[in-house]
Amino acid sequence: MGSMATGATTRLTVRSPQGSYPIHVGAGLRWRLAEMGAPHGLRGRVVVVSSEGAAAEHAQAVMETLPQATLLTIADGEGAKNLATVERLYSQLIEAGIQRDSTMLALGGGVLGDTAGFAAASFLRGIRCVQMPSTLLAMVDSSVGGKVGINLREGKNLVGAFLQPAAVILDPELLETLPAIEWRCGMAEVIKHGLLADEELLAPRWLKDGRPAASDLPELLRRALRVKIDVVEADPFEQGQRAHLNLGHTFAHAIERVADYRWKHGEAVAVGLLAAAQLSERLGMCAAGLAARVEQVLERAGLPRRLEAGMQAGALYAAMARDKKWVSGRSRFVLLRGIGQPEVVWDVPADEVVAVLRALGAS
Template identity: 45%
Template sequence: MMNRINVNLPEQSYEIAIASGNLDNLGEQMSSLQLRKKILLVSNPTIFKHYGERAIASLKAANFEVVSCTLPPGERYKNLNSIQKIYDVALENRLERSSTMVALGGGVVGDMTGFAAATWLRGINVVQVPTTLLAMVDSAIGGKTGVNHPQGKNLIGAFHQPRLVLIDPEVLKTLPMREFRAGMAEVIKYGVIWDAELFAQMEASKNLNQHRYVKPELIDSILTRSCQAKADVVSKDEKEAGLRAILNYGHTIGHAVESLTGYRLVNHGEAVGIGMVAAGQIAAELGMWQKEDTQRQDALIAKAGLPTKLPAGVDIEGIIEALQTDKKVKDGKVRFVLPTQIGVVTVTDEVPSDIITAVLRGMQG
């Protein structure tokens, strides 16, 4: 059964299409959008080995002309050098303004392909085919694209909405366990910021940190409810003028931890888990939410197999300094998304630095 969620935007609305076996429908779904024939499929070698031929076969069956480009896996390759490789293949194969780039992979592939599509010939079509839980519920939706600068995450980027987000839960079967847990961080985020029912479903479930044992019904609920939450927020605020900032819950300190560890020690989801623990504790210190809610959140993060302490050797002064380069800094003040109850958060730039420091000290492993 196909589950369709609409992302309603003033200029270009699109669908998130979720169904088991959906990868084989890629060509048909893209044909229905009346996209022109030239396609550049971007992936990484691991994902391409698993799913590249299937995606290309589906596209060719729908009469698309497909070329492909594979990039090294990992956040440390999410840079302008990789974008140059995409441009080179685009130029060599004469991609036109009516052509489409297809991102087949996780968040790194999706962000880079989206940025390349946003900037090639000042903007061509992009279709997102996420293969990780994190990309399915978060990064593939909403049009945020970009690459990292050595001094900070996603400092170079553009908003560029996809024409379609196609999700096939079956591909999660080949996802490494650590990557599944990383995706659960974003799912927990939606529970805290938007959907208390989703949070409760996860609290009641078993084996949340092992996707091979999570019931298909829960996976369906996780995907549908998370994608709906993201679609709701993006539809109300496409370019982060207000409400969309809540999607950064856990990301402010999380991004600082990622960049300080060179994008090698912790992955994005693990960093977000650490950031949510910190944000929850800051909110509790400020008297914004109950200690019991902090405990519920931290227990769920731990249950999902995510870290709740800072990695050993991470310098707290370094985190405080890195916060100042965050994209969300305004007039020198760091904006934090802080919870007031499960399912509700607020945005504030009134967090005293001594509280941030104290909370981080308490999180040292």
């Protein structure tokens, strides 16, 4: 484990109207937080927020590096991404003596980063937050761009804020404990980034045994991050181009809802990406063969390509119609003119969408 601890670190910069921030990528960075993090507020009064489960082990390492910090732990899982968790966290922050000039280090997957980040955005009208993602999905997607938030009973991510992190600290060694299913789910978002803007991310070399080799990981992270950074820099407050990051997600959110969240987000995204490619082909937007290509990449990544038996096309369509991005009943999809050419398309005929759902196994 420690062998790469002194390896090179890469610094990427994200420009934002609320201030620019760095993403530091380097194996073993968790042992160098005091030095790396000091310019970003990781000195003085610091609170580390992490979740129960595997991230807890990494929190121990972080606490060795930042001995003056207070460690707070919240429950694990999407079910804990809610106001009750945030409210408990507010009380614990007060108890820990956290003040306006204190800094939070949010250590964990996307659920932790979104929940703790939302607490940071609102506590005392906002305290500094450094994101330290511990899943592949959080590293290439959720920790960058400043969107933080929680779920309501009525739907996912319905309450939130924009809080640009003071810095993102990304230690690829944290992924050594990540279960195979979480790798695959993270790769679904990497494949999405590849379809949006970097065809090289679709290459078989990243997926030899269903996941990238440790030596390829830094490059994979850098490439996938580049796509996310370019999109959020062009559209920091999600008024235009950032919608492209929803490629496959209108389908995915409907699948998650109809499956009552028994499907993992990344698995639903995989089928959603295939559905978006098939819909693009049906509408004559892209050359034939794109969907077959997407299907092959997903297969190589060990991700699902079919809906669950018994899922109803009508129920899936109804779930899509509740998407917060569909305005006054008009359907909206992110589709592809080709790899690297996403486009927002309004008013796609319902029967075309249903035909795609049927082709993917819906009844």
